Amino acid sequence: MNLIIMGAPGAGKGTQSVRIAEKFNIPTISTGDALRRAVREGTPMGQKAKSFMDAGQLVPDEVVIGIIKDYLATDACRNGFILDGFPRSLPQAEALEAMGVRIDAVLSIEVPDDAIVKRMSGRRVCDCGASYHVENNPPRVADVCDKCASALYTRADDNEETVKNRLATYHAVTEPIAGYYASRGQLIRIAGEGNVDDITERIFDALKQIEA
């Protein structure tokens, strides 16, 4: 199954993509995680991406298209994949299509803006890609990752001002791709508010149609 998961920053894409990946035994790739790793390691790509990320803007299309192209060429993707946070602009969606990659469904996790701004202050993440929320999805031990026991932290771009910029970018540049995939009959809208497990259930129910 070849999937895309999209949604505003903090809509829960990361948490849900990990659950889908586990259930269907397919890998998930987050362009945000790949970029944060590059920033930490100080690679040329990371140096280029950092100022865009800190400002809550998208990094240039060619950078993320390159990440995805390399990734989709690996053996890990042979039996399917989930793209988390890519594509995020029409040129990225067109580049993916031009790669000749079949997409079975695009899940759009929908959460209103005011709920997003409230959620972001409670988000805690781990370098392994796991993501938590202090109230909605807490780790078993406060500030410690359930998966790898590393210390959790708040992302530099989760402060209120940057979140507002990221939301504005989402509405202006990313949301139009929902229409692009809807016109191809591939878009599945998922109500993204409420209990994390309930949202996962909604996604699994929706994906039953794809599996059938």
Ligand code: AMP
């Ligand atoms: P995320 O972890 O998905 O919220 O991404 C964090 C940041 O990485 C975003 O605010 C962007 O600056 C950058 N980023 C991640 N994915 C993309 C993408 N597909 N296109 C452009 N920038 C991206």
